[in-house]
Amino acid sequence: EDKVVQSPLSLVVHEGDTVTLNCSYEVTNFRSLLWYKQEKKAPTFLFMLTSSGIEKKSGRLSSILDKKELFSILNITATQTGDSAIYLCAVVKAVSEKLVFGKGTKLTVNP
Amino acid sequence: DAGVIQSPRHEVTEMGQEVTLRCKPISGHNSLFWYRQTMMRGLELLIYFNNNVPIDDSGMPEDRFSAKMPNASFSTLKIQPSEPRDSAVYFCASSDRDGSYEQYFGPGTRLTVT
Numbered sequence: 001e002d003k004v005v006q007s008p009l010s011l012v013v014h015e016g017d018t019v020t021l022n023c024s025y026e027v028t029n030f031r032s033l034l035w036y037k038q039e040k041k042a043p044t045f046l047f048m049l050t051s052s053g054i055e056k057k058s059g060r061l062s063s064i065l066d067k068k069e070l071f072s073i074l075n076i077t078a079t080q081t082g083d084s085a086i087y088l089c090a091v092v093k094a095v096s097e098k099l100v101f102g103k104g105t106k107l108t109v110n111p
Numbered sequence: 112d113a114g115v116i117q118s119p120r121h122e123v124t125e126m127g128q129e130v131t132l133r134c135k136p137i138s139g140h141n142s143l144f145w146y147r148q149t150m151m152r153g154l155e156l157l158i159y160f161n162n163n164v165p166i167d168d169s170g171m172p173e174d175r176f177s178a179k180m181p182n183a184s185f186s187t188l189k190i191q192p193s194e195p196r197d198s199a200v201y202f203c204a205s206s207d208r209d210g211s212y213e214q215y216f217g218p219g220t221r222l223t224v225t
Binding site: 090098 | 142144152153154155159166167202206213214215216217218219
């Protein structure tokens with residue numbers, strides 16, 4: 001059975017801290033891995049990772065994929081209160097393009 | 112672009128009633144997905160369509176749930192009869208199968224069945 005596991009489930013930090021969110025997966029027919037940010041509404045897209053070892057970066061956020069060890073990390077540096085959200089990891093299955101989601105990491109950034 | 116549009120945004124109904132959720136995908140996208148999100152189970156894929164054809168409905172919990180996509184710009188998810196355990200946020204998402212596979216989510220419908 002396909003599985004995407006995120007850790008930690010929740011995290012509370014202070015503004016300015018750096019955080020690392022983890023996502024491991026066991027999915028047949030892997031195509032790519034996506035990171036989403038979910039605040040109060042719908043998930044919004046952050047990154048898509050397809051190749052191992054290539055870092056994707058957007059401002060203070062960055063992410064990398066390891067297809068040998070079957071995991072990805074999402075780093076957020078100099079966190080701000082606006083980073084408070086649930087961060088979802090999802091694996092796209094090849095051919096079917098189904099997304100298999102993890103349960104998410106709830107990040108709270110306190111001032 | 113208006114993005115994925117869902118209606119209603121909130122629905123409160125009594126057990127046993129029929130509920131219909133609606134979705135308009137992004138114009139030009141050829142894949143449409145229905146998800147359910149709860150605290151306990153996270154985001155679960157219910158069913159998805161490609162070019163209006165249902166491809167995989169293995170996530171549909173039971174026969175009380177049905178989904179249709181009569182054309183490229185409209186889909187419905189129906190629950191009949193509804194039960195309290197169906198209470199959740201239902202998201203619709205669309206993607207361009209020939210593009211990046213990134214799925215764009217609608218704002219969701221929060222369903223409460225009393």
